Amino acid sequence: MVKERSINPAQAQRKAEKAKAIKKGKAEAALRRNEKLARRNPDRLQKQLDDLKALDDSGTPLTSHEKKVRESLEKEIRAVRQARENFGDVTSKLGRGTQQPEVERKKYIQLNKNSEISGKRKREDESSDDSDIPEEVKDIPMPRDTPPPIPKAALDKWYEKQRARKFGAPNQARKASNANLLPVSDKKRMLGRASHISDSSSIPTPQIAAQIVYESKPIIRDLLKEAVAFVPTAVKAKLDRSKGIRTLVEPEEADQLEKEGYRTKAETLPETSTHNISGDSL
Structure with missing residues (x-):
């Protein structure tokens, strides 16, 4: 179940x-x-x-x-x-994003006419009491909270300049507009400073020679010397043994080192002569 x-x-x-x-x-x-x-x-x-x-x-x-x-x-x-x-x-x-009807807006302005705040701009239905404002200025309506839109002709002109600059406009007009790229002669450079030149400026100032000279040269490495300087441990031990450093060389070992190339005949002759002399003396 x-x-x-x-x-x-x-x-x-x-x-x-x-x-x-x-x-x-x-x-x-x-x-x-x-x-x-x-x-x-x-x-x-x-x-x-x-x-x-x-x-x-x-x-x-x-x-x-x-x-x-x-x-x-x-x-x-x-x-x-x-x-x-x-x-x-x-x-x-x-009612969001829409303007108030004209009747309600005028009614609101009429009710709040007496309770105005100092420094707050007035609406178009309110009249200014300042007598020093000209008549042609009084007729200009006050702007609203948002600024007026930019004219389309001005925007098109600005976009055209941006496109011309981005898609390969000639650089001559750009260079001509930069004052730093224009050549200036010595007379123009001195213009404006001639009135401030004093008599003491005519005396030539002594030029101090540079004391430190910095040079940059490539570091040349001698690879042959570096290769010779590197000796393996086993080879160095046999070289020391062939020279008799820290040990005595037997005749059999001397012959073996000579065969391997660590020892020459000129080095073996003095040792054999010393062995013979010591043997004769004995």
Whole structure:
């Protein structure tokens, strides 16, 4: 008989609640993402994309940054339009990023006319009491919180200079604009300093000769001397034995060293003569 599997109801309840919370969190995150995308203005993004496409169609090569901007704009436009279709136009409901109606704005200015703060600029409906302001200046409206956008002609001119500099513009105009690269004659260098030259400056100052001369030469190594200086331990021991250093050489050993090339006949003759003399004396 198969034993039934025990089920913990508390654990099952916790799993169900956890799955429900995860599902709710994902739904809220998707809702916030769609709401954020729906607030964006696709017309403004489309205008930027059209400007980049027109620039590319004119034959001007786009930079890598402009290509990335174009790709991101295409993705953003598709996402914003999809979010507006799914979520709806929420800009009028939320009121964020939209200007106040003209009637409410004028009412707010009229109510806060008397409670103005010193140093705070006035809005367009408020009149200035300063009598020293000219009439033509009074007609100029005060700027809002954000500065006006840069004209497209100025931006195109700036981008054109950047592209010309990046894609191999002639260096003559750049060199001519650098004052440090222009040659200056001696007369122009002395101009402006002639009035400050005193009579004592006409006396030539003695030139002190340099006392230290630094030279740099290559270090030439004598490889033959270095090779001769290196003697293996076994060879050095046989050389010392052939010369009789710290030991006495027997005739058999002397003959063996002579055969190996460590000892010559001129070196063996004096030793044999000394051995004979000592033998005769004995």
